[in-house]
Every structure is written in structure tokens, then in C-alpha cells.
Amino acid sequence: MYGLVLPIIHKQGLEMLRGLGIGTITIAIILGLMILQVWIAASFFLQPKMGTADKQKPLALNNRKAFHNFNYFLFFYNVLLGLGACLSRLLISCILGTWLIARIDRTIVQSGYEGADMGYSAWIGMLYVDHYHTNPVLVSFCHILITGHRERRLQQAIKYWYLNQSAGKSPV
Known part of the structure; x- marks a missing residue:
């Protein structure tokens, strides 16, 4: 009214x-x-996508410099968006908290209600990015590949050096 x-x-x-x-x-x-x-x-x-059967694209950037420029120009918009998300998250938590307060044996945001929390979605997204880009197994595997490649190149360079030395000497 x-x-x-x-x-x-x-x-x-x-x-x-x-x-x-x-x-x-x-x-x-x-x-x-x-x-x-x-x-x-x-x-x-x-x-x-890696293959035709994949449902999602991998979480890897294709053009990092362009992405940083894109991110730079949308910085102030994202700050205001984050403030709005914070306020809406507080409001939704208050509403869900008063609605589900009788269930004192469970958490406020129960299973199935996580989609209402933007912070939870952002946290899960950040975990995926960290997993894809700083996975310890992946980092160790890449380190082994790089050091193994360097060692093979060094051994090949030494072998070719010996071949060049023997080719320059005349048999007596």
C-alpha cells in the first residue's frame, strides 16, 4: 500500500x-x-576445448596480455560489483539464517542452498583455478620434463663435441 x-x-x-x-x-x-x-x-x-567430447573449456588463458588489459579497464566496475555482491550476500544470509534458524544442528547454508551464496561459488571457482594452475603433481611433472630435457640437450652437446674433436685429428 x-x-x-x-x-x-x-x-x-x-x-x-x-x-x-x-x-x-x-x-x-x-x-x-x-x-x-x-x-x-x-x-x-x-x-x-581439448576434445570434441569435452563439456567445458580448460581453465587456461589463451591471450594473457589481452586478458590483463580487459581486467584493468573493468577494475572499478568489478569493485562496485564486489561491494554489491557483499551486501546481497549479507542480505541473503540474514534471510536464510532467520528461515533456517530452527535447524540448529546444521549449518546456515545447507546442502542445496550453496547456489544462493555468491561467495561460495567464487571460492569453488578459485579452487578450480588453483588446482589447474598450481597442482603439485602437475608442477612436479613439468619440472621433471624441463630438467630432463636440459640434461638430454647437454649430453647431446657433449657427444657432438667429442665427435667434432675426433673428426679434426688425422690418424697417424
């Missing part, structure tokens, strides 16, 4: 609709920018 009927009775219906329109446009622009940012990052910066 306070938001719809009273402004119309007091002849402020157009002002109320103008404020509602500005708020709706603002939210639509923010959501559009979020979707556009995710689409651009997935389309242009991630490496292509």
Missing part, C-alpha cells in the same frame, strides 16, 4: 514509476555487463 496505492492517491504515481524505471534500468545494465563480461572472457580468453 505504501509503495503503490498512496503515491497514486497523492498524485505522485509518475514520480514513483520514474524511480522504478531508473532502478530497473540500473539493475538490467549491471546484469547485462556481468553476462557480457563472462561471455567475453569465455569466448576470447579461454583456450579451446
